Amino acid sequence: MAEIELRGIEKRYGEVPVLKGVSLKIQDGEFLTLVGPSGCGKSTLLRIIAGLEDQDAGEVSVGGRTVDGARPKDRDVAMVFQSYALYPHLTVFDNIALPLRTRRLSFAQRLPLIGGLLPGRTGIEKTIRVEVEQAAAMLDVAHLLHRKPGQLSGGQRQRVALGRAMVRHPTVFLMDEPLSNLDAKLRVQMRAEITALHRRLGVTFVYVTHDQSEAMTMADRVAVVIGGELLQVGPPDELYRDPRDLKVAEMIGSPKINVVARGHWADDRPILSAALAPQTKHLAFRPEAAVLTTPTAGLPGGTVTDLENLGSDIFVHVALRDGSETVVIRTAPDEPRLSLGRAVGLKVDAARLLQFDEAGRRCGDIEQVAA
Amino acid sequence: MSVMALAHRRARPAARRRQHQAAEATVGWLAVSPALILLICLLFGPAAAVILFSFTDWQLGASTFRFVGTENFAALWADPPFWKALINTCIYVAIVVPGTVGLGLATALLIEASPSLRGFYRAVHFLPVMSTMSAMAVVWGTMLHPSIGLVNRTLAVFGMTGINWLRDEHTALLAVALIGIWQGFGFAMVLFVSGLKAVPQQLYDAAAVDGADGLFDRLRIVTLPMLGPVTMFVIVLTASRAFEVFDSVRVLTQGGPNYASEVLLNRLYSESFDYLRTGYGAALTVVYLAIVIALTIAQARFIERRVHYS
Structure with missing residues (x-):
């Protein structure tokens, strides 16, 4: 033993x-x-x-x-x-x-x-x-x-x-x-x-x-x-x-988890069905937790800057319109091909959206996701 | 286009290539010429002259000489002091090489084992290497003096009677050899210290996990094998330097008493410059060179075979 x-x-x-x-x-x-x-x-x-x-x-x-x-x-x-x-x-x-x-x-x-x-x-x-x-x-x-x-x-x-x-x-x-x-x-x-x-x-x-x-x-x-x-x-x-810390979330997973500052996705927009916790400063989601849509008012969006084709998946890099961040979204290869520079909308699965506070600790949704 | 023109066209690149090769060869010879001239003037020339002299009866300063064939070598073969010098040189090497390597390695291990005052100890042990042997030999001569020397006085404190180290047939060569070790082990130590630094820590870690964490096991399994190449280098260097022993013998004993500390180079010097028998001295030099070259080749072969890891 x-x-x-x-x-x-x-x-x-x-x-x-x-x-x-x-x-x-x-x-x-x-x-x-x-x-x-x-x-x-x-x-x-x-x-x-x-x-x-x-x-x-x-x-x-x-x-x-x-x-x-x-x-x-x-x-x-x-x-x-x-x-x-x-x-x-x-x-x-x-x-x-x-x-x-x-x-x-x-x-x-x-x-x-x-x-x-x-x-x-x-x-x-x-x-x-x-x-x-x-x-x-x-x-x-x-x-x-x-x-x-x-x-x-x-x-x-x-x-x-x-x-x-x-x-x-x-x-x-x-x-x-x-x-x-x-x-x-x-x-x-x-x-x-x-x-x-x-x-x-x-x-x-x-x-x-x-x-x-x-x-x-x-x-x-x-x-x-x-x-x-x-x-x-x-x-x-x-x-x-279910990472408890933003550093853990960033360490685990490839491509890296997408992290955007809360300020870029203001609360007053109807992007999320789940309400954010008051102390939330960073929002994070995995590349497979969002889907690309046609640009829609009220939804976050941006332009396609890069496409990584792995055969089984295509990772689409999207430069967000209202911030400096780039997020990576996984799409299936059989989805219609996107071209570089195209404007897209972004729909994040609210249940898989992770919230982190100023110090990088998980907050808000933690009980709900852990359950 | 005519056939002639075609042939001409084809020949031109070939000719140009030949021209180019010739130019390259010229430049090559020009580039090596300084080294070549120096080598001929300083190495091959004198060596050829010595070999030439070894077949003559020339005496230093004489205006004529006569070829005597192998007479000098025959004389050498029949000369007991030569054999004594050859044997003594071998004994000297046999004492100095293990002594220098062992003491150098032990000092290096001790210095590396403790982090404090490393630089100081390294410098102190390296000092004899930096000093001039003939000057240091005078100091040693004083220290080994039978009545006023520090060595015998120290012995007297412990109630022992010292001997006349440098004038005693049994101790003269040993004393000179010990001085040789004293002078050379600092150099061996510096080489071993640098060798020790190159031993990967992970090997010591692996040995510790594998159960080889005692001093003896660490030395046997990690340190000594990893120092193999350095050790070979130190042995070669020490051996060739020991073979050249001259200054200490010349200053302290002049090869005496009764050839007890006679060595090859001192014999060579005495014959050539004391007795002015240049031809005989040249024959001795040829023998000495042959031995040194043979040793060098043997050692080089040995190193290549034994200590190659990666």
């Missing part, structure tokens, strides 16, 4: 606060991604869980056991790094075998040359060989065991790094942007492989990424970290549908 619990984690580098009191509970066997822009503190949080860095305040427990001050190797966690961090002078076999050797062989048995002569070593090495070969076979790198990391492709290195992490059956996997050094096609493929691995091993995965699409496609739950704060945790579709 390895649920992870973080209680009020704080971390600062000198005067700069990196984490401002993060509390989070990760269930046993869950796949949780930490997503946020660069420098938001998500990697630091992962390193604190791993024990590679010490927090300034707060507690970490893994499997119900407080691990503050415990060394990484005593926390029963495995980690996969962005740069793979394979030992370049060791073969793939030795790379994968290393965590087993450091744990099972005594100090004397690990010594070069004389270590091999000590009693017991041969037997341990035999079981290690079996386990390394099993892990390698599972990740489809069994034919590469005698090679050095320098002779492998990026995807193969990533698999070896996964193998090194899983060979000793840790209860927690920590992954720090493991796919960001791969090309786009391989990244999509490895996403699927990692989620399959998670289902197969059934242990807790904590996965750090800045790529919201990775977070959305892979995770059971997504935790959005921005500016050292944990803004929201929830299943991907909940974050997409």
Whole structure:
């Protein structure tokens, strides 16, 4: 059993606060991604869980056991790094075998040359060989065991790094942007492989990424970290549908959510069936939450400035007539083609319109949408 | 259009291309000529002259010389001081290289381990490298003086009787070698420090998660392998510098006592300039050059094979 619990984690580098009191509970066997822009503190949080860095305040427990001050190797966690961090002078076999050797062989048995002569070593090495070969076979790198990391492709290195992490059956996997050094096609493929691995091993995965699409496609739950704060945790579709903060709404979803200032869509116009809350300052809606119409008096509208044809969808960029904002609307490819510069009207689905106050917090409709 | 005109038209580009190639070759030779002239005057010329002299009986300052074939080399082969010098040089290299590399690496690790006063320690350890060996040798000569030297006086405080380090057959070469280590390890340290900075932190992190977080394991699994290329470079550099040992021997022992600290370059200098046997000295130089070139080739091969990662 390895649920992870973080209680009020704080971390600062000198005067700069990196984490401002993060509390989070990760269930046993869950796949949780930490997503946020660069420098938001998500990697630091992962390193604190791993024990590679010490927090300034707060507690970490893994499997119900407080691990503050415990060394990484005593926390029963495995980690996969962005740069793979394979030992370049060791073969793939030795790379994968290393965590087993450091744990099972005594100090004397690990010594070069004389270590091999000590009693017991041969037997341990035999079981290690079996386990390394099993892990390698599972990740489809069994034919590469005698090679050095320098002779492998990026995807193969990533698999070896996964193998090194899983060979000793840790209860927690920590992954720090493991796919960001791969090309786009391989990244999509490895996403699927990692989620399959998670289902197969059934242990807790904590996965750090800045790529919201990775977070959305892979995770059971997504935790959005921005500016050292944990803004929201929830299943991907909940974050997409029901963001509690404007920053979360903007982080999740591609293309980005449309945000317009309330002033541009004055209350007195009959654009909305729902009444806006008095404190509402920003209105936001997803590209699929609005439809384009012919220009209509009383409805917001603008001119088409760009068309993005993805085959399955066409994203229409509309520069609003009464403001500087551009919004993006999703249309189906079978709808009549629009031409650039054409004037259109905009009809937003009031039920899917999100309201945010001055500080970017959700307001107004929150109870209604959550229900 | 006539056939002739057509042929003429076709030939013209070819001719122009030839002309162009010739011009390019001229420019190329012009461009390399300064380097080429310098190389011939400063390197190949003197080397050829030395090889030529090694087959003569020329003495420095004499107006005539005679070709004597391989007589000089035969004399060299039969000369016990030459063999003594060759063996001593090898012993010197065998002491100085591991000493310099080990001490340089240890100092670099210690300096990098603690964040305070890094710059100061680096500068202090680098000072001997910057100093002139012959001047420092005089200082060492004073320190190793049997009666007034700091070393023996310090030993006396602990009730031990020092020896005449530089005049004792058993310690003269060792003392010179230790001075060689003292002078060179700062340079090795600087190279190791820069090598250590290039070791990716993620490897140490991975090692910590994998359970290799003790000093010994970190060194064995991350630090030493990642320093492989730097270490090879330091070894090559130290070895070639140790092979050239001369100033300290010349100033402190003159190769004595009884050839106990005689080294190749000192032998070469004595034969050529003390005894003015230039032909013999040239033969010695040829042997020395051959050894150095052989070592360089061997080391280059070794480096290419052993330390290539990415």
